[in-house]
Each structure stands twice: as structure tokens, then as C-alpha cells.
Amino acid sequence: MSVPTTVREVRLAARPQGWPTEETFELAEAPLVVEPGHIVVRNQYMSVDPYMRGRMNDAKSYSEPFEVGKVMQGGAVGQVVQSDAEGFEVGDTVLHFAGWRDYAVLHPKQAVKVDPNAAPISTYLGVLGMPGLTAYAGLLRSAEFKEGDTVFVSGAAGAVGQIVGQIAKLKGAKRVIGSAGSADKVKYLTEELGFDAAFNYKDGSVTEQLAQAAPDGIDVYFDNVGGDHLEAALSSLTVHGRVAVCGMISGYNSTEATPAPRNLMQVIGKRLTIRGLLVGDHYDLQPQFVSEVAPLVASGKLRYSETVVEGLENAGKAFLGMLRGENTGKMLVKIAD
Numbered sequence: 001m002s003v004p005t006t007v008r009e010v011r012l013a014a015r016p017q018g019w020p021t022e023e024t025f026e027l028a029e030a031p032l033v034v035e036p037g038h039i040v041v042r043n044q045y046m047s048v049d050p051y052m053r054g055r056m057n058d059a060k061s062y063s064e065p066f067e068v069g070k071v072m073q074g075g076a077v078g079q080v081v082q083s084d085a086e087g088f089e090v091g092d093t094v095l096h097f098a099g100w101r102d103y104a105v106l107h108p109k110q111a112v113k114v115d116p117n118a119a120p121i122s123t124y125l126g127v128l129g130m131p132g133l134t135a136y137a138g139l140l141r142s143a144e145f146k147e148g149d150t151v152f153v154s155g156a157a158g159a160v161g162q163i164v165g166q167i168a169k170l171k172g173a174k175r176v177i178g179s180a181g182s183a184d185k186v187k188y189l190t191e192e193l194g195f196d197a198a199f200n201y202k203d204g205s206v207t208e209q210l211a212q213a214a215p216d217g218i219d220v221y222f223d224n225v226g227g228d229h230l231e232a233a234l235s236s237l238t239v240h241g242r243v244a245v246c247g248m249i250s251g252y253n254s255t256e257a258t259p260a261p262r263n264l265m266q267v268i269g270k271r272l273t274i275r276g277l278l279v280g281d282h283y284d285l286q287p288q289f290v291s292e293v294a295p296l297v298a299s300g301k302l303r304y305s306e307t308v309v310e311g312l313e314n315a316g317k318a319f320l321g322m323l324r325g326e327n328t329g330k331m332l333v334k335i336a337d
Contacts, residue, residue: 025316046099155224305329
């Protein structure tokens with residue numbers, strides 16, 4: 001396959017105030033410059049993830065902000081089409097962090113080979129990739145899950161949440177409850193993924209719906225949403241309950257401070273543990289995670305869903321759709337076959 005002389009890439013056109021729009025992104029063309037000792041990868045799938053919203057702000061955080069006028073960054077998987085690097089051959093499939101473009105020039109240290117025959121390559125961005133490891137480490141290490149726990153997962157039909165609930169069930173949870181934003185997603189959680197209960201947070205008070213789903217309380221809360229979900233969880237948590245805070249997507253686009261949770265005093269009386277979760281702290285678990293979860297995926301014991309948007313030119317739309325909760329499971333952009 002010939003290597004093009006230009007690359008299409010999606011750039012951050014402007015920093016959003018509140019919700020991003022399609023005008024936040026710009027599709028542009030740039031020269032493809034291949035440096036000695038590097039590989040050229042034809043990207044096939046790229047990931048859009050909630051954390052990217054924070055990187056659009058010019059604010060100090062755990063990760064550097066995206067630069068206005070520069071290409072975005074994110075996980076991608078694709079095929080090596082040119083190699084000047086030892087250990088990589090044309091035809092190899094690799095995982096890397098130079099998404100949001102159709103071709104990427106990478107130093108060999110920036111790419112990891114994956115086996116396209118072991119699982120569909122898209123799974124290396126989802127259930128067998130960063131979201132899967134986030135779920136695994138967050139539940140087992142951050143939340144200190146124990147057999148017999150009752151677990152509540154918010155955003156449970158998303159890329160991370162769908163895996164958290166299933167791992168909890170497979171490891172002996174007494175009860176697993178999920179929240180989602182539509183009747184179809186609730187049905188997906190209970191009928192396909194094996195959650196014991198689920199509810200649509202748009203149907204009424206999250207606190208009341210959670211109390212009904214977990215009359216004896218919850219031991220673990222895996223938080224992807226924040227706000228009223230965290231407030232509800234604090235009310236339902238048992239003494240010495242644990243919270244893993246993975247995300248707070250309900251507030252990512254807010255221009256004013258959100259009021260909830262208003263019941264933080266419960267942390268004292270219940271002696272709760274609330275721990276923030278960044279997957280980058282847990283890559284030591286990657287080999288254990290893959291060895292344990294990959295066979296579960298292959299056997300069908302751990303199921304997953306993907307929502308795929310076609311075309312690099314639609315990457316911005318996919319990102320906005322993910323923020324609005326239009327995806328079930330992992331949101332991906334398919335760039336090439």
C-alpha cells in the first residue's frame with residue numbers, strides 16, 4: 001500500500017464555553033512527514049472519550065490541554081504501512097495515541113503491537129483497552145470490591161460502566177444496579193449484561209429510584225456521572241462503603257457550579273472511603289487484566305457493545321454524541337477498513 005504525502009486531521013478550532021459544538025472542531029490537511037526510525041500507521045479506528053472534554057479547557061489538570069489550531073490526540077488502532085523501525089513490519093496492527101487523523105507517524109516507543117486474530121481490533125480501544133482496564137482497576141483496586149458486595153454503577157451502559165457491572169457479577173457481587181439514560185439502555189443492562197436491576201435516571205429522583213433498587217443499601221459506588229448520582233449513592237451507601245470516582249460527566253459542560261451532592265456529611269457518620277480514579281496509575285495491572293478478561297470476552301461470558309460512527313470527518317459529531325449519551329458501550333470512529 002502506498003503512503004500518501006498528506007494526512008487528514010481533526011484540530012481544535014476553538015475552546016468551548018459550556019457545550020462544544022461542531023464548530024469546535026476543524027478538519028484540515030497537513031503534509032505527512034516521515035522521520036527516520038519511525039513507522040507510518042494507517043488508522044482504522046479511533047476513540048472518543050469523556051476525558052477529552054477537560055483537555056479542551058485551558059486549565060491546569062492531570063493532563064496537558066489541547067492546543068487551539070493543533071491536531072487533537074486520542075487512542076487509535078491501525079495497520080503499519082511503512083516501517084523504518086526494528087520490531088515492526090508492514091501489516092502489523094498497533095495501538096497508539098495518535099488518533100484524530102487518518103495516518104500517524106510514530107516512534108516505535110509510541111506504539112504497541114496487538115493481535116488482530118485474538119479479538120476484533122476495535123476491542124483494543126474498548127473492552128480490552130483503556131476503558132476495560134479503568135473498569136477492572138477501579139472496581140477491584142480503587143473501590144476494594146469484595147465478594148458479596150452490592151454495587152451501584154452510574155453511566156452503566158457506557159464504555160466503562162458496562163464492564164464494571166459484569167466484572168462485579170462474575171466476581172460474586174450480591175447485587176449489581178445500574179443507571180442509564182433510556183429505556184433501551186436499561187433493558188440492555190438487565191437483559192443482556194445480567195445486571196440485577198437498572199433504572200432510567202430521567203424517570204424521576206435518582207435517590208428514590210436507587211433506594212427502591214437497593215432496599216438494603218449499597219457497599220460500592222462506581223461513579224461516572226457525579227452530581228445527583230453521587231448524592232443518591234451517599235444516601236444509600238452502608239457503613240464503610242467505598243466510592244471510586246472515575247468521572248463526573250454531568251458537570252463537564254457546566255458553566256456554573258453544580259449544587260449536588262448536598263449530603264457530604266454522610267461521609268463522616270458512615271466512615272466512607274471516596275477515591276479518585278485515573279487509569280494511568282494502574283497500568284501495572286494491564287497484564288493481569290488482559291489475561292483474565294480476554295478469555296471472558298472470547299467465551300462470551302463478558303459481553304460488550306460498541307457504537308461506531310463512520311468517517312474521520314464525523315469525529316466531532318461522534319464526540320458530541322458521546323457527551324450526550326447517544327452511545328451504548330464504547331463510542332468509536334471508523335476511519336478505514
